[in-house]
Amino acid sequence: MATPQIFLNKVFTVTGAAQGIGLAVARYLAARGANLALADVKRQELELAVEKINKDFPDNEVTSTVVDVSNTHAVDSWFAETMSTFGKLDGAVNNAGILGTFAKITEIKDEDWQRVERVNVGGTMRCLRAELKIMEEGGSIVNLSSVAGLIGFPGLTPYVASKHAVIGLTRCAAKEAGPRNIRVNAICPGPIETPMLDEVYVGTELPKGPIARDGKPEEIAALVGYLLGEESKYTSGACVPVDGACFAC
Incomplete structure (x- = not known):
């Protein structure tokens, strides 16, 4: 059975698209007809990902740009380039983020704190700021927070604080963008099979839940697709744990 082309002629941006959740999201959207502007700091991985997407979905227009979301000029230039290429923006997925180093609060170094907040909070803010200036009325934005944005994890305070802040950004943006019928939601993944999870397991053990396995990036991508699509038009300001x-719970 052919995949329904529910995003045909739609334009979406995805940050952190070279691997993990971001790549799964890009492939999910491409399979449903979307045109994509993809960004990541990892040039080689991004180019390989886009090459594979272009091969698998030759009818889609897909661009790739190396973007450091902690840099305002880089973010703004990318969105200007996206508008120049596609002429519009229907939706966005703000996924770029880093884990940082494991340390107790008493041992956190200023530079480690600042690096995580600059990417995870500042990067999401910079993308939101640019997106909300250009997005079509009725558009949708999905921010990637984490279950670490809902609870605490010892030894990961910069990351936890940053993901709590992403939820705050999401709720503020949903209020501000609502009058333009733009929806802003956050997803809070738990342990998902990604390179970042490998980093987590180096530093700590995570308990298994009632569904006793790690999640798959494609399971997050499916929820992202729902929140970007027509079936969630009354959902905004939500922060959904997966x-x-x-x-x-």
Whole structure:
């Protein structure tokens, strides 16, 4: 059975698109007809990802740009380039983020704190700011927070604080953008099979929940697709945990 082309002629941006959740989201949207502007700081991985997407979905227009979301000029230039190429923006997925280093609060270094907040909070803010200036009325934005944005994890305070802040950004943006019929939501993944999860397991053990496995990036991508699509037109300001009932319940 052919995949329904529910995003045909739609234009979406995705940050952190070279691997993990961002790549799964890009492939999910491309399979449903979307044109994509993809960004990541990892040039080689991004180019390989886009090459594969172009091969698998030759009818889609897909661009790739190396973007450091902690840099305002880089973010603004990317969105200007996206508008020049596609002429519009229907939706966006703000997924770029880093884990940072494991340390107790008493041992956190200023530079480690600032690096995580600059990427995870500042990067989401910079993208939101640019998106809300150009997005079509009726558009949708999905921010990637984490279950770490809902609860605490010892040893990961900069990351946890940044993901709590992403939820705050999401709720403010939903209020501000609502009059333009633009929806802004957040997803809070638990342990998902990604390179970042490998980093987590180096530093700590995570308990298994009632659904006793790690999640798959494609399972997050499906929820992103729902929140970007027509079936969620009255959903905004939501922060949805996807963790197999491990942490959020």
